[in-house]
Amino acid sequence: MKAFVLRAYGSPAALELTDVATPAPGGDEVLVRVRATSVQPYDWHLMRGQPYVARLMGGGPGLRGPKIRILGADVAGEVVAVGKYVTGFRPGDEVFAMPKQGGFAEYVCVREAELARKPENLSFEQAAAVPLAAGTALIGLRDGGHVEPGQKVLVNGASGGVGTFAVQIAKAFGAEVTGVCGPRNLELVRSLGAKDVIDYRTSDFTRDGRRYDVLLDIAGGHPVWACRRALTREGRHVLVGGPAGRWFQPVGHMFGVIALSPLMSRRAVLADVVRCTTIKQNLTTLTDLIENGDITPVIDRTYGFEDIPTAVAYQEKGHAAGKVVITV
Template sequence: MAAVPAMAEEKVMKAFVLRSYGSPEVLDLTDIDKPVPGEDEVLVRVRATSVQPYDWHFMRGEPYVARLMGGGPGLRKPRIAILGADVAGVVEAVGKDVTEFRPGDEVFAMPKQGGFAEYVCVREGELARKPKNLSFEQAAAVPLAAGTALLGLRDVQPGQRVLVNGASGGVGTFAVQIAKAFGAEVTGVCGTRNVDLVRSIGADEVIDYTKEDFTRNGRRYDLLLDIAGSRSGPACRRVLTPKGTHVVVGGPAGRWLQPVGHVFSTLAVSPFVSQRTFMADVVRCTENKQNLVTLTEFIEDGKVTPVIDRSYPFEEIPAAIRYQEEGHASGKVVITM
């Protein structure tokens, strides 16, 4: 009996390609060349990814002012062809200089792009082993959102009072848990329907913003992690102690300027006030691998658990982004392959 020839290695993959700015419908599911890892890169078979504001801002090229900025979407056409900043999957192949990983390893990462595809190449220095107690779906919810929260809370000390404005979203649900893991007393701000959720993940106090303005209740905090950006810089500084810290994550979306305008206006006054102000910019952070390792320790110790609002199959990424754009997700929106 004649031997059956071995099947040739697949040279193409499915990916959602962004060729022009627009609504989720501009994402084109098509066949493209499967990437080949460089000398210090790892080829990952993507098992899950997630969608978040980072993705749809790049998809729409908004705010327009961001197109003029270094690292932004690109002036006339998208700078990133394949979106997807979170990845969880299995190592398929490694470059010749890679020493830490080998085929079959379960990993996760924040490559900043490429997650909306069946395969992605990630630098070894950006990759970490997936937490053992998480599924791929759960792990894909972690990198960008939890990394942002960790970056904003890195200086929190046990016993300090932390306020998380926007506590029920992707970053916020991680922030509440991470602040508690650091030993802080945590207050979360959210809408009525998410009060029980925020309390269930560890918040010592929950403020319903539809019933109470957290900037006018007279309480003071050592750190405000401002994800929602729903109050002005002066109003936020009013809730801080004289040496408190205001961490800016984002703000209300807009076509022309926001949330960039809100972030920059808040940062601009920092040199003139006693409180410290900085932006939690995980995209430009050079320590994301170590941050993933730290997050893994929290997760495997049971101190942090991803909160997943909805899960979509790979083919429905446009629908997932459409839902994410509505701004009502409680926790993360993830994609399974």
């Protein structure tokens, strides 16, 4: 099969299109013919091995070279074969999945616990936009923020992959949503259900006097003590990301906030979808929201399979509104 292989850390040019053996599913795995995948910051952080401090951490990208050779943590496609212990799927089923790696290939093996049936009202391209980004938004709002009907939720970084899902999910949970984004995406975020939208270039949400029950902090960019000003006394600061950097960021920003959390009245938590153990259940929850019409993927651009390096380079610039999707 064809796959983009990462042999050493580097720029998108380090992704090499080559022939590799088609994997065979293990006992609890499903072999999926990939019809679409997507690109996200998770991929290019692993591609570059940045921030460098992450290479020293357990479960990091690898100290001397990449542990993950085929990137791509979102998959939508068709089941080709199943392992002997798999009971919920059979060849021909249309699925979407979050395998954490392997999506930049024509076939990938996925554990049964990491996939679910594709929402019937989505194309493969739309479904491939969902797993990691929407899963992050879901656990951030539901598990980290404990969002309830009537609460006020601020989504900082509302126009990106996670943010566009977060605005819709928070509204589906009955919250009043305010989004923070750049000027060209104000109307997009409002169309997704935000009651109010803040242009970060002209306004500072930490200084305008408004208070929120939950701050879903995707973009980062504000120190923890400043974000406290935007929260109610019992408010929760949910960390998803932060400013990118070669050495420490966004890891330093995120861990710094968590370290200070016990010293503050406002609670700070980390939304870590990569280490989540309920992927299948989360995908099923997202399917229900999608098929009920509560959320719809926002796709900025779609590329062909051979253009994956170009797609990664575009996504790395940080200007995509919604998701960058690959048709395989």
